[in-house]
Every structure is written in C-alpha cells, then in structure tokens.
Amino acid sequence: MHSPLRALWHTELLYRARQQLALRDEAIVQTQIAISEIAAPTGEEHARGAWIARRFQQLGLHDVRTDDAGNVIGRRQGAIGGPPVVICAHLDTVFPRETRVSVQRCGTRLRGPGIGDNGRGLAAMLALAEVIDGQQLRTASPVEFVATTGEEGAGDLRGAKRAFAAADAKAAIALDGAGDERIVHRALGSRRYRLTYRGAGGHSWTAYGVPNAVHAAAIAAAKLARLPLPREPRTTLCVGRIGGGISVNTIPDEAWLEVDIRCTSTYVLDLLEREVGEVSRVACAEENGRAVRGAAPLVATVDRIGDRPSGETAAGHPLVVMAMEATRLVGREPELATASTDANVPISLGIPAIAIGAGGRGGDAHTPAEWFDNTDGCLGLARALGVVVGAAGLGEWVSGSVGQWVSGSEEARRARE
Numbered sequence: 091m092h093s094p095l096r097a098l099w100h101t102e103l104l105y106r107a108r109q110q111l112a113l114r115d116e117a118i119v120q121t122q123i124a125i126s127e128i129a130a131p132t133g134e135e136h137a138r139g140a141w142i143a144r145r146f147q148q149l150g151l152h153d154v155r156t157d158d159a160g161n162v163i164g165r166r167q168g169a170i171g172g173p174p175v176v177i178c179a180h181l182d183t184v185f186p187r188e189t190r191v192s193v194q195r196c197g198t199r200l201r202g203p204g205i206g207d208n209g210r211g212l213a214a215m216l217a218l219a220e221v222i223d224g225q226q227l228r229t230a231s232p233v234e235f236v237a238t239t240g241e242e243g244a245g246d247l248r249g250a251k252r253a254f255a256a257a258d259a260k261a262a263i264a265l266d267g268a269g270d271e272r273i274v275h276r277a278l279g280s281r282r283y284r285l286t287y288r289g290a291g292g293h294s295w296t297a298y299g300v301p302n303a304v305h306a307a308a309i310a311a312a313k314l315a316r317l318p319l320p321r322e323p324r325t326t327l328c329v330g331r332i333g334g335g336i337s338v339n340t341i342p343d344e345a346w347l348e349v350d351i352r353c354t355s356t357y358v359l360d361l362l363e364r365e366v367g368e369v370s371r372v373a374c375a376e377e378n379g380r381a382v383r384g385a386a387p388l389v390a391t392v393d394r395i396g397d398r399p400s401g402e403t404a405a406g407h408p409l410v411v412m413a414m415e416a417t418r419l420v421g422r423e424p425e426l427a428t429a430s431t432d433a434n435v436p437i438s439l440g441i442p443a444i445a446i447g448a449g450g451r452g453g454d455a456h457t458p459a460e461w462f463d464n465t466d467g468c469l470g471l472a473r474a475l476g477v478v479v480g481a482a483g484l485g486e487w488v489s490g491s492v493g494q495w496v497s498g499s500e501e502a503r504r505a506r507e
C-alpha cells in the first residue's frame with residue numbers, strides 16, 4: 091500500500107520535528123501533569139481552558155479565542171490556506187469538583203484522575219502546536235487547535251458540536267487519552283431520553299382508581315427491556331435510572347425513567363427513538379386504562395436529554411489509511427476501533443475524522459486510580475504529528491500531500507494503492 095505519508099515521513103523537516111518531540115519528552119509530561127492538576131469537571135472547564143489559552147498565546151498561535159461553548163481555539167496559518175485540519179482534545183474530566191487531582195509518581199507510572207484522559211491529549215496537542223511552528227515546519231492547509239468542552243458524561247459533546255458547526259474543516263483528529271495503536275474511525279452514537287408521567291396522585295386507599303405514575307414508568311421500563319435490538323450493528327439499550335413518588339402509601343403524581351441507547355448507525359438510533367416514543371405512549375395508555383371512570387389521566391412526555399451522533403470514516407479513507415501507516419512507521423500495529431469521542435461530531439457531519447491516543451500507556455480511566463506510563467510516549471506523538479502533517483500537507487510539499495482529497499471512486503482507488 092502506498093500513501094503520500096511515506097514520502098513526507100522521511101523528509102528532513104519531519105525527521106527533525108520528531109527529534110524535537112523526543113527531546114521535549116519530559117517537558118511534555120510536565121505539561122501533562124500541570125494540566126491534570128487543574129480541576130475540569132464537565133461544565134466547569136473554565137480554569138483549565140484559560141490555562142490552555144495562555145499556552146496558545148505563548149506559542150504564537152493566531153486568532154486565539156474562547157467561543158461561547160467554552161472551547162479554546164487557536165490556529166497556525168498554512169502555506170496555501172483553505173479549510174483547516176482540526177486537532178482537538180477535550181478539556182473536561184468525569185471527576186466531580188471535590189476530587190483530589192494531584193498527580194503522584196510511582197516508578198515509571200504517574201497516578202492521578204484524568205492524567206491520561208485527557209491530560210495526555212491536551213499536552214500532546216500543545217506539543218504539536220509547538221513543533222508545527224508555522225516557520226520551520228509549515229503545513230499547506232492551516233491547522234486549527236481546539237480544546238473542547240463537554241466531551242464526557244452528560245456533556246453531550248457540547249464543545250465539539252459548537253466547534254464543528256462553525257468550522258469548515260478538511261479533516262479532524264481528536265487526541266484522546268494514552269495509546270499509540272488504536273485508531274477510532276467508527277463513531278459510537280448514543281441517544282438518551284427521559285420519560286416522565288404526571289397525574290393527580292392521591293391517598294393510596296381513598297384515591298383508589300387514580301392512575302399511578304410509577305406503575306406507568308414501570309410498565310414502560312419493562313417494555314423497553316424487552317425491545318428486540320439488532321446484533322449487527324451492535325446496539326444496546328439501558329434503562330439506567332428510575333424514580334418517582336413521595337411515600338409508600340401515596341399514589342405518585344409523578345415518575346420518570348432515563349434510558350440510554352447506543353449504536354454506530356443513525357438509522358437504527360432513529361428507529362429506536364420512534365420505539366421509545368411508542369412504548370411511552372402505550373405504557374401510559376395501559377395505566378390510564380385501569381383507572382376508574384372520571385379519574386384524571388396520566389400525561390406522558392419524552393425528552394431527549396442526550397444525543398451523541400454516530401457514523402464512520404471508511405476504513406479505506408486516506409485519513410484512516412494514513413493513520414494506519416503512521417502507526418506502522420513508529421513500529422506499532424494499528425487497530426481499528428469503535429468509540430464515542432469528539433470525533434463523532436465531525437464524522438456525523440461528513441468531515442473525515444478519527445480519534446487516536448496521544449502516546450504512552452494508560453489504564454483505570456474514569457476512576458481516581460487512573461495511571462499513565464510514558465515509556466515510548468514519544469512514538470504516539472510522532473504518529474500524531476505524521477497524521478496531522480499528512481492530512482494538512484507540507485508547505486513545501488503540496489503536490490505530495492493529500493491536500494486535494496477527492497470523493498467517491500477516486501478516493502477509493504487512492505486508498506487501495
């Protein structure tokens with residue numbers, strides 16, 4: 091297989107850039123620690139964002155700004171302009187404000203909540219912004235660096251949605267956590283709904299016959315649990331929370347449940363959304379059907395409380411092929427993967443996008459015992475640099491870049507070469 095990356099990879103410029111990254115290895119880890127020690131729960135990314143914005147300024151990025159979603163954005167101009175290649179890394183962590191975020195070193199391991207996810211991704215993004223300095227190493231297309239908000243948990247990819255709605259991006263690369271082998275090109279989407287039942291309620295004995303909101307919610311949960319789901323593409327449905335009522339001897343006037351559905355197919359997610367609406371309506375009707383004549387009926391509502399879009403960048407797309415090649419060029423074995431990351435958003439918008447680890451090894455993410463080991467960490471940085479420069483092209487090497495990506499059969503032909 092031939093991709094334009096191999097020729098770029100061996101240029102003097104990229105060779106030197108990789109050496110610089112290797113020389114700064116320890117400084118990059120120090121940056122990673124500093125970032126991780128600034129608390130950034132989803133929805134409260136401000137302090138960490140301000141820190142990143144100062145670093146963007148110090149690095150001399152153009153147009154450094156914070157948008158209304160809290161994303162911090164900066165850019166390196168390209169030699170030929172046009173739509174940018176976007177590198178993003180999420181600012182937020184799953185840890186609540188009161189979590190101790192100090193980082194401990196034990197041997198080659200660093201321990202601390204968020205040290206890998208996404209202290210590593212953010213530090214790697216800054217390292218790339220430093221070596222792609224716009225002078226020695228100047229890309230053909232501009233490169234936009236975006237520290238995003240709201241990637242974790244209930245953040246619902248708020249930052250990425252805002253950033254990519256505004257950006258006319260040529261390609262996007264999300265740096266997320268540790269690792270140097272996985273290439274996420276399939277975006278696992280999810281939709282979340284809250285089903286609510288409201289009625290009159292009353293005394294459990296004297297208000298006999300008034301429809302019961304908890305009963306309706308329970309009927310809905312039971313029906314959802316039995317919905318047939320496709321195996322391929324793999325689809326999951328989980329009623330994760332349920333609640334309502336004020337005491338054991340009161341007919342509840344309100345009850346609710348929350349359901350999470352995941353799949354890589356928007357078509358399946360759309361179908362299941364209709365099913366959820368139908369289940370809610372039928373469950374409500376069943377409970378109202380048991381009420382005594384004249385009792386006020388329950389009213390059901392369904393609110394979508396989360397929407398992480400889905401999709402995929404084809405395995406044969408030049409961006410994915412190039413990421414696989416960059417992985418092999420650093421001596422690792424590429425592994426194509428499915429996950430839910432900031433890359434979901436550009437993928438769903440038709441922008442070629444992947445998510446990759448930012449080097450090193452890590453584990454126990456999303457727990458306070460999260461760890462990161464920087465052994466060979468610079469390989470992951472070299473891989474990320476290769477992918478970004480491959481996607482953006484090199485200023486002096488425009489014809490050899492994948493600067494003019496084309497769609498359809500031409501693209502498929504190139505990918506096969």
Ligand SMILES: [Zn+2]
Pocket residue numbers: 180207208241266267
């Ligand atoms: Zn992450």
